[in-house]
Amino acid sequence: MTWDKVSSWMTDHGYNIIGIIAVSIILFFLLRRAILPLITMTRKKQLQEKGEEAEKRVRTLSRIITGISLTIITITAIFMILEELGINIVPLLASFGIVGIAVGFGAQSLFKDLIAGFFILAESQYNVGDVIKIADVSGVVEQINLRRTIIRDLDGITHVVPNGVITVASNYTREWARVNLNIPVSYDTDIDHAIAVINRVCKEMYEDPAWKDFMLKTPRVRWVDNLGDSAVEIKILGRTKPTKQWDVTGEMRKRIKKAFDEEHIEIPWPHMKVYFGNSKQPPDAAD
Numbered sequence: 001m002t003w004d005k006v007s008s009w010m011t012d013h014g015y016n017i018i019g020i021i022a023v024s025i026i027l028f029f030l031l032r033r034a035i036l037p038l039i040t041m042t043r044k045k046q047l048q049e050k051g052e053e054a055e056k057r058v059r060t061l062s063r064i065i066t067g068i069s070l071t072i073i074t075i076t077a078i079f080m081i082l083e084e085l086g087i088n089i090v091p092l093l094a095s096f097g098i099v100g101i102a103v104g105f106g107a108q109s110l111f112k113d114l115i116a117g118f119f120i121l122a123e124s125q126y127n128v129g130d131v132i133k134i135a136d137v138s139g140v141v142e143q144i145n146l147r148r149t150i151i152r153d154l155d156g157i158t159h160v161v162p163n164g165v166i167t168v169a170s171n172y173t174r175e176w177a178r179v180n181l182n183i184p185v186s187y188d189t190d191i192d193h194a195i196a197v198i199n200r201v202c203k204e205m206y207e208d209p210a211w212k213d214f215m216l217k218t219p220r221v222r223w224v225d226n227l228g229d230s231a232v233e234i235k236i237l238g239r240t241k242p243t244k245q246w247d248v249t250g251e252m253r254k255r256i257k258k259a260f261d262e263e264h265i266e267i268p269w270p271h272m273k274v275y276f277g278n279s280k281q282p283p284d285a286a287d
Contacts, residue, residue: 184231
């Protein structure tokens with residue numbers, strides 16, 4: 001190996017390989033910088049969305065498209081470098097095709113995952129940051145790609161769910177969420193008075209600056225939902241921002257409990273009466 005040979009090889013092939021690598025890196029960084037603004041513009045215009053929901057969709061699609069772009073650029077650069085090194089890539093491509101057919105028979109579940117993942121992303125069924133239920137598992141979406149979805153439940157456990165097993169996806173935080181709360185009161189309670197107290201608490205909470213931004217409209221009593229064994233259940237409904245329904249519901253329970261205590265409205269609890277039957281009086285000893 002002489003310097004002339006090294007110089008000749010660099011002139012014929014080396015600089016071309018360096019150029020391929022450099023162009024690939026530059027192209028990837030340019031695409032990565034362009035993908036997010038482009039998706040932001042097209043998705044917001046297409047869906048006419050604003051706020052957190054649009055931002056979650058944009059971030060999710062941006063990660064997926066960036067990963068696909070990196071894979072395509074890397075594979076293309078590898079084949080170009082192999083061709084520059086004098087390796088005939090036609091037999092290599094043919095062998096990949098044969099191997100691909102053989103692998104395809106044993107990777108049907110993988111293709112099923114990829115196809116399902118494509119439709120999940122294309123239809124924006126859920127995005128990173130959403131609270132969902134899939135495959136009998138509930139939690140916050142941490143990652144999503146064409147093959148699998150990663151969610152973390154309330155216990156902090158991470159679940160990896162292949163997209164191919166997802167038949168129903170329940171999204172708890174799509175665009176808006178709902179307060180759905182039943183408040184039980186005892187049967188001897190003045191229902192109209194209890195409803196007035198609940199609506200007053202809901203209005204005060206909605207007007208509270210600390211909670212107003214969490215809610216889209218004032219929650220209120222909608223109807224008497226159930227006449228139970230020991231309680232009359234009053235239904236409260238209201239709309240909140242995504243993921244805020246649990247915070248709002250918890251605070252509402254606390255405030256309603258305090259208001260009921262002040263108004264002497266009873267929240268019933270299970271009671272049990274024990275009946276031993278009619279006891280017989282012992283005969284009078286004097287008789």
